[in-house]
Amino acid sequence: MAALPFEILLGIYLGVLTGIIPALIAGVLGFIFKYFTDVSIPGLGVVVLALGIAGVNGGLMALNDENIRTSENAVALLTAIIVVLMLALYAHSQGDKLGASVPKRISLRKLRDRTLNTDVIELVGGRNQVRVTVSGEVTDVEGYPPLTAELRGEIKDGHWTFPADIPVGELETRFADRLQSELDLAAVTVSIDERARANVGAAPPIGSTSKRVPDGKRAVSLSALVPSGMTRGESVRLVTPSETVTGTLIAARSGDKPADKPSTSADPTVATDGGETEPMVPKPPTASTTTGGEGRVTVVVDRSVAKTLLEAGELQVVVLSRGTRREFELVSLLRRSGIRFQKLTVKPTGPLDGHTIGEVSVRDTYNVLIIAAKHEQWQVAPRGSQILSAGDSLYVIGSREALASFEEVAV
Structure with missing residues (x-):
């Protein structure tokens, strides 16, 4: 009969060899059950599974090693069983913890x-x-x-x-x-x-005129009597002796002031009583408009009429009515009723991050309405199934108090 310390060491050696695979399987199963079902495998089940797999491994080892096959010492066998069970239970507990800590919602965007x-x-x-x-x-x-x-x-x-x-x-x-x-x-x-x-x-910037000319159109510069108050984007009618053409104004100059550049102050300083000069605070830029009189206009027109306009001698510029913009009327009505617009960004780990609009119940919970959202691309009037993540941009409407509380909590 071998000495007791040798038998214990032999049992530890056999337990480690036969317990690696049971421990790995117990850890993986513990993680899978906890992650997908939020249920832990009972300890008795882990013990039975580990002993069953370890028995198979021990039998295979006994076939290859005569010393193991002929050993009759119960101390080595008992020590090996204890080591196998300890490894399996420890691996199961670690897999269970990992399954509970890993977030359930993982997207490629977050990774x-x-x-x-x-x-x-x-x-x-x-x-x-x-x-x-x-x-x-x-x-x-x-x-x-x-x-x-x-x-x-x-x-x-x-x-x-x-x-x-x-x-x-x-x-x-x-x-x-x-x-x-x-x-x-x-x-x-x-x-x-x-x-x-x-x-x-x-x-660097490319030519400003070419950027404003749509495909299939031409920009034509003409000398004419320019009305006052014109600005870029006006719809104008060009009247020639032979034809009348409608186009869009992209630049104009009357006198010494162009319509595509704001006017600036000519004197940057002001004299004080002490004879010293102080820098003048520049005024904020205002919308640039023409002052009226003889000048030149650049208008976007169809390609077929560009040559006709260039050959025309006399030319009249008529500004067309722009009409009422319905979207401005809608905003005005909403503001009079106490509704405000605001652009917000979803914050990380907030109630909106990783959830859909319907899951959070934005309208019922915060008394606001999301009219547009940018997750991967802009979506107008998003549905309740629209998912939101940290960094997404939102256009939200609601009362001033509701927007303030929504911004404080959700974004």
Whole structure:
């Protein structure tokens, strides 16, 4: 008969060898049952399963090893059984914990969403903000002319701040849209890392006139007596001795003031009583309009009549009635009844994140109505089955108090 310590060590050795597979199976089954059914497998079931699988493994090992097959010591066998059961119960408990902690709703969008490092987040006015800094040189976009030095400096040295509670992918989109709208860039590519450092590629603005001419149309510039108060987008009628043409105004100049650029102050300083000068605070830009008189207009017309207008000697410009915009009337009626519009963004871990509009019961719970939502693309009048995630944009209407409470809780 072998010594007791040797038998115990042999039992531990056999228990580990035969208990690996039962422990793995017990852990996987525990995770699956807890994740999908929220039910834990009873301990007795784990014991029976582990002993059954370990018995099969022990039998196979006995066939290959004569020492195991001829061993008659009960201490080694008892020690092996205890080790097998301990491994199986421990693996089952860990699988059960994992099944309870893994979220039930996992989407590909959430897996690919990256978040910012907390070190770059700043608290400004009670809100978390992040400042995006442009690292390296601003590159050119292939297929477009190169950027000027002034535009590169504006992009690199600009102060670009955004909310910090949005994923990095949404932050890249917002930064690109802001650059394109503020600097009138033709194309922008943005890549941002977790420390809010951006690599930017941009293309300079292209001609403003060509961007406003639809396909199949032509822009024609003509000299005429220009009415006062005209601005870009007016519907005008051009009267010639032989033909009358209707088009859309995209630029006009009467006297020295163009309609496509706002007027600015000519004197940037003001003299004080002490003889010193102080900088004048610039006035906010106003809608640019013509002042009337002789000038030139640029009108978008059909291709077939462009040549006729260019050959015409005398020309009259008549401004057509724009009519009443029904959408403005609707907004005015809603405002008079106490209803307001507001654009909001869904916050992470909020009641809307990962749920549909119907599941949250937005109308009944918060007394507001979502009239448009952008999940992957804009959806007007979304249905109750529309799912929402962190970073989605919403247009919401409701009373001022209801919007304030909804913004505080849900977004």
